[in-house]
Amino acid sequence: MVNWILKKLFGSKNQRELRRMAPNVRRINEFDEQFKSLSDNALRAKTAAWKEELSKISDPEEQLRRLEQILPEAFAVVKNAARRLKERQDSFTVCDQPMTWDMVHFDVQLLGGMVLHRGRIAEMATGEGKTLVATLPLYLNALTGRGAHLVTVNDYLARRDAEWMGQLYTFLGLTVGCIQHDQEPDVRRQQYACDITYGTNSEFGFDYLRDNGMATSRELQVQRGYHFAIVDEVDSILIDEARTPLIISGPATISTHQYDKWKPLIEQLVRKQTMLCNRMASEAAEAFEKGDAELGGRLMFKVKLGQPRNKQLLRMMEDPDKRRAIDKAELSFYTDTRKEELFQLKEELFFTIDEKSNEADLSEQGRTFLNPDDPNAFVLPDLISEFTEIDLDTTLPDEEKDKKKSERQELCDSQAERIHNISNLLRAYCVFDKDVQYVVEDNKVVIVDEFTGRKMPGRRWSDGLHQAVEAKEGVQIDRETQTLATITIQNYFRLYQKLAGMTGTAETEAAEFHDIYKLDVNVIPTNRPVARKDANDRIYKTRREKYNAVINEIKEHHANQQPVLVGTVSVEASELVSRMLKREKIPHNVLNAKFHMQEAEIVQRAGQPGTVTISTNMAGRGTDIKLGAGVADKGGLSVIGTERHEARRIDRQLRGRCARQGDPGASRFYVSFEDDLMRNFGAADRMTKIMERFGLEEGQELEHRWLNKSVETAQKRVEQRNYLIRKRTLDFDDVMNMQREVVYTWRNDVIDTEDPRAEIFEVIDEAVPNKVKEYLEGEEPNYAGLMNWVNVTFPLGLNKERAQFETRSVEENAKFLIEKIKDAYQRKSNHEEPTAVKSLERYIILNAIDRLWQEHLYAMDALREGVYLRGYAQKDPLIEYKTEAYDMFVELMANIKNEVLHNLFRSTTNLRAFEDFLGSLPQFLLREDAPGAPTANAPVRARQPAMAGVAMDGDGDGAGEVSIDLPVRRSLPKVGRNEPCPCGSGKKYKNCCGRTA
Numbered sequence: 001m002v003n004w005i006l007k008k009l010f011g012s013k014n015q016r017e018l019r020r021m022a023p024n025v026r027r028i029n030e031f032d033e034q035f036k037s038l039s040d041n042a043l044r045a046k047t048a049a050w051k052e053e054l055s056k057i058s059d060p061e062e063q064l065r066r067l068e069q070i071l072p073e074a075f076a077v078v079k080n081a082a083r084r085l086k087e088r089q090d091s092f093t094v095c096d097q098p099m100t101w102d103m104v105h106f107d108v109q110l111l112g113g114m115v116l117h118r119g120r121i122a123e124m125a126t127g128e129g130k131t132l133v134a135t136l137p138l139y140l141n142a143l144t145g146r147g148a149h150l151v152t153v154n155d156y157l158a159r160r161d162a163e164w165m166g167q168l169y170t171f172l173g174l175t176v177g178c179i180q181h182d183q184e185p186d187v188r189r190q191q192y193a194c195d196i197t198y199g200t201n202s203e204f205g206f207d208y209l210r211d212n213g214m215a216t217s218r219e220l221q222v223q224r225g226y227h228f229a230i231v232d233e234v235d236s237i238l239i240d241e242a243r244t245p246l247i248i249s250g251p252a253t254i255s256t257h258q259y260d261k262w263k264p265l266i267e268q269l270v271r272k273q274t275m276l277c278n279r280m281a282s283e284a285a286e287a288f289e290k291g292d293a294e295l296g297g298r299l300m301f302k303v304k305l306g307q308p309r310n311k312q313l314l315r316m317m318e319d320p321d322k323r324r325a326i327d328k329a330e331l332s333f334y335t336d337t338r339k340e341e342l343f344q345l346k347e348e349l350f351f352t353i354d355e356k357s358n359e360a361d362l363s364e365q366g367r368t369f370l371n372p373d374d375p376n377a378f379v380l381p382d383l384i385s386e387f388t389e390i391d392l393d394t395t396l397p398d399e400e401k402d403k404k405k406s407e408r409q410e411l412c413d414s415q416a417e418r419i420h421n422i423s424n425l426l427r428a429y430c431v432f433d434k435d436v437q438y439v440v441e442d443n444k445v446v447i448v449d450e451f452t453g454r455k456m457p458g459r460r461w462s463d464g465l466h467q468a469v470e471a472k473e474g475v476q477i478d479r480e481t482q483t484l485a486t487i488t489i490q491n492y493f494r495l496y497q498k499l500a501g502m503t504g505t506a507e508t509e510a511a512e513f514h515d516i517y518k519l520d521v522n523v524i525p526t527n528r529p530v531a532r533k534d535a536n537d538r539i540y541k542t543r544r545e546k547y548n549a550v551i552n553e554i555k556e557h558h559a560n561q562q563p564v565l566v567g568t569v570s571v572e573a574s575e576l577v578s579r580m581l582k583r584e585k586i587p588h589n590v591l592n593a594k595f596h597m598q599e600a601e602i603v604q605r606a607g608q609p610g611t612v613t614i615s616t617n618m619a620g621r622g623t624d625i626k627l628g629a630g631v632a633d634k635g636g637l638s639v640i641g642t643e644r645h646e647a648r649r650i651d652r653q654l655r656g657r658c659a660r661q662g663d664p665g666a667s668r669f670y671v672s673f674e675d676d677l678m679r680n681f682g683a684a685d686r687m688t689k690i691m692e693r694f695g696l697e698e699g700q701e702l703e704h705r706w707l708n709k710s711v712e713t714a715q716k717r718v719e720q721r722n723y724l725i726r727k728r729t730l731d732f733d734d735v736m737n738m739q740r741e742v743v744y745t746w747r748n749d750v751i752d753t754e755d756p757r758a759e760i761f762e763v764i765d766e767a768v769p770n771k772v773k774e775y776l777e778g779e780e781p782n783y784a785g786l787m788n789w790v791n792v793t794f795p796l797g798l799n800k801e802r803a804q805f806e807t808r809s810v811e812e813n814a815k816f817l818i819e820k821i822k823d824a825y826q827r828k829s830n831h832e833e834p835t836a837v838k839s840l841e842r843y844i845i846l847n848a849i850d851r852l853w854q855e856h857l858y859a860m861d862a863l864r865e866g867v868y869l870r871g872y873a874q875k876d877p878l879i880e881y882k883t884e885a886y887d888m889f890v891e892l893m894a895n896i897k898n899e900v901l902h903n904l905f906r907s908t909t910n911l912r913a914f915e916d917f918l919g920s921l922p923q924f925l926l927r928e929d930a931p932g933a934p935t936a937n938a939p940v941r942a943r944q945p946a947m948a949g950v951a952m953d954g955d956g957d958g959a960g961e962v963s964i965d966l967p968v969r970r971s972l973p974k975v976g977r978n979e980p981c982p983c984g985s986g987k988k989y990k991n992c993c994g995r996t997a
């Protein structure tokens with residue numbers, strides 16, 4: 001076997017790399033031979049010995065080096081265990097199905113395992129047994145005791161693979177766990193504590209967010225670090241999912257949308273536009289009739305701008321002459337010299353729609369229709385010039401200027417909101433179609449993933465688009481939500497010390513994997529030579545003709561009892577094919593990607609004689625299609641793609657579903673000029689020429705090798721575009737990512753530290769000097785201001801004589817205050833219960849971080865939206881975003897610290913302690929006549945949070961004696977003794993902060 005592989009491995013970089021690994025394959029097999037004579041226990045003992053040895057190495061780098069050395073032997077142990085399981089023929093259950101073990105690792109699988117261990121992507125075709133491949137590096141890396149994760153695409157596969165491969169791990173003495181959607185935190189923690197853990201990307205990601213953004217103590221966190229992860233279907237997770245981040249959200253406090261208000265008007269506007277476009281299309285038809293192709297083309301181009309899916313337009317695009325005229329008009333308008341004309345053309349419509357970028361734009365006419373009295377209501381004011389004008393006006397006093405500016409700003413904000421709402425509604429009506437991008441279910445709009453066709457309940461389009469679609473469909477408009485915690489899947493996986501991936505299709509995206517994730521791809525040869533026949537695409541003028549041809553091909557295979565797998569790009573298309581098959585009375589299964597378990601079963605049966613299975617692209621992924629009896633003689637499974645996908649990778653995946661492990665199989669794609677891919681990105685001009693040359697008849701098809709090339713060119717163009725979009729999303733997210741890391745690290749330090757007081761003191765050390773500088777470093781040092789701040793924040797009872805700020809430098813004053821504050825704080829704490837005070841200290845910081853971080857996330861969302869408006873002012877939104885995000889972050893950190901200071905003396909573990917503390921304060925601070933002020937012998941009454949007030953005596957400049965009305969901020973709300981403690985410790989209140997109360 002090795003020789004067969006070696007023969008194939010020459011030349012390319014990939015082959016050289018694999019060739020270098022080949023000697024290890026030989027060594028693994030030699031070890032495997034030797035191990036045959038060992039007893040089960042002796043084999044198993046190796047696991048414990050390695051674990052023991054590795055646990056003594058504390059440096060992770062050093063551990064990795066050691067793993068490298070034991071790799072051949074460890075892989076051989078796994079292979080040998082697999083051999084024993086196979087010989088034994090014990091039966092076990094996997095997802096409630098009885099099973100026996102029937103696999104021993106092939107040589108190519110050993111190669112794949114090595115690639116994964118190196119932290120790379122192993123591209124292995126479908127059916128090559130990636131599930132088994134992963135056992136090798138998972139076993140090896142789990143020996144470190146730091147956890148190895150396998151990431152699957154759905155819960156069902158996580159459970160199936162954990163139970164199935166678990167046979168091998170438990171045989172060898174390792175523990176294996178599996179994360180499932182409905183598990184409670186305790187169960188999750190146990191799963192993560194296992195040597196190897198299986199789970200889906202979103203479960204891993206959400207656990208990370210909950211652990212780091214919400215859990216308030218170590219005991220409440222479930223994960224235990226990010227050491228090694230293998231991502232199955234890595235392309236789907238790192239590339240397709242790259243657009244939607246994981247978000248934990250709660251309802252927003254305010255909602256500003258006006259979708260209901262605008263909906264009737266927008267409906268009218270869309271209707272008017274449809275009428276206008278239909279009229280223009282009729283005029284165009286007449287013009288074409290009269291031989292005026294130029295006018296016809298121009299008119300239809302306009303229709304295309306205003307209603308890209310206009311029926312007459314689509315029909316005309318089938319006619320080569322008209323098509324050419326329209327393309328010509330379009331091309332000519334996009335030259336620089338005709339910009340003005342293009343603008344005019346757009347102004348003849350009510351709005352324009354850009355299908356490619358999903359944007360809608362109102363024209364002057366459209367604006368007037370929506371708001372006849374004030375068409376400017378939809379134009380953002382030029383704030384910068386307005387501000388400059390205000391600044392230059394010498395007649396205005398400064399306060400007037402500020403007032404005017406803030407009025408303009410408010411106006412601008414409300415216009416922006418309005419424009420945003422309208423643009424969203426137009427997109428909802430003109431670009432988003434029911435049953436394509438979304439479905440309506442139980443009075444809810446549910447997004448359909450464009451790649452998988454899966455419904456994604458719970459996910460929402462952002463920026464109010466979801467609400468616009470809800471308004472359009474007349475379902476309940478859900479409140480805007482506020483992000484509590486968010487991360488992209490990509491950034492979650494970047495946390496791992498070592499990351500690897502496997503998939504059947506990575507090669508076309510190798511550059512992206514390398515650039516963004518530093519992941520290199522190695523293509524592993526198949527165990528047996530591939531016998532699949534990939535036919536040339538068949539290209540038709542219209543979708544109708546294309547689908548008829550698809551049905552004919554299915555009929556042929558079905559008559560011959562050859563199984564067929566039909567791949568579609570959308571739910572809509574799969575339903576169309578299903579209806580057509582019903583008419584032909586051909587029994588079939590439709591996979592809409594709803595129930596993973598049933599899905600897997602249907603896919604499993606897809607290779608039986610005469611079966612017809614219709615599936616959206618990734619439905620039932622991860623399930624292998626085995627051929628039924630006699631099917632191989634009929635040519636194996638036949639795969640039919642009803643459309644080329646935007647990404648070549650997805651097409652390759654579909655093709656790869658047949659001809660596994662050397663089986664026979666065939667694949668073919670059907671394409672029509674009306675497909676979105678061809679309309680938007682096809683070399684339109686060239687296609688038109690082709691159609692002319694061949695003078696296509698109804699139902700006639702084109703088929704040629706170089707036509708495949710032009711389809712591929714279109715795909716490459718889209719891939720490139722989508723890559724740039726993803727990169728951009730990531731660039732924006734990187735900013736958030738850095739901030740998140742800083743905040744989460746701080747948060748975890750606070751949770752973990754044995755000495756939270758040190759954290760508190762650090763805050764004092766940093767925040768106090770900044771405040772002092774703020775007051776004293778201006779042109780005029782503001783001593784009274786500083787005094788005021790100190791006295792409302794801390795119970796220091798300073799007055800002019802005692803403070804003597806004037807006699808010290810800025811730094812000395814800071815030092816002076818820091819000492820005083822720390823001293824007072826120590827005294828306060830002395831009155832409290834020692835363990836409770838630790839929880840309280842943690843709570844004070846965590847509370848400040850969480851509250852302000854969530855506010856910050858909200859502001860960052862707004863900023864992200866806002867910078868795009870600035871894009872109009874010729875500025876790069878990303879740079880603007882980075883600069884402002886940085887400033888906002890600096891402010892956030894300062895605010896958190898100030899909030900900590902503010903709450904330091906306003907929180908207590910119990911009221912008696914607080915009372916004691918107050919009693920210990922100098923008598924002059926406590927005056928009976930200060931409203932609500934406690935006296936030494938009157939009990940403190942807990943009150944609602946209030947602003948700290950300072951009553952000043954004497955001349956009012958802070959010189960006289962000061963008394964504090966120190967409000968008790970009940971950071972700890974009234975809780976029952978048996979309820980969980982609000983400090984987040986997880987204990988009951990009576991056993992925690994409430995113990996001495």
Ligand code: ADP
Binds near residue numbers: 124127128131132
């Ligand atoms: P992939 O994920 O690569 O498409 P799977 O892990 O689903 O492939 O495995 C495909 C099929 O191949 C499974 O039914 C599995 O039992 C079988 N298989 C994998 N490796 C071996 C092996 N070494 N020997 C025998 N059968 C194997």
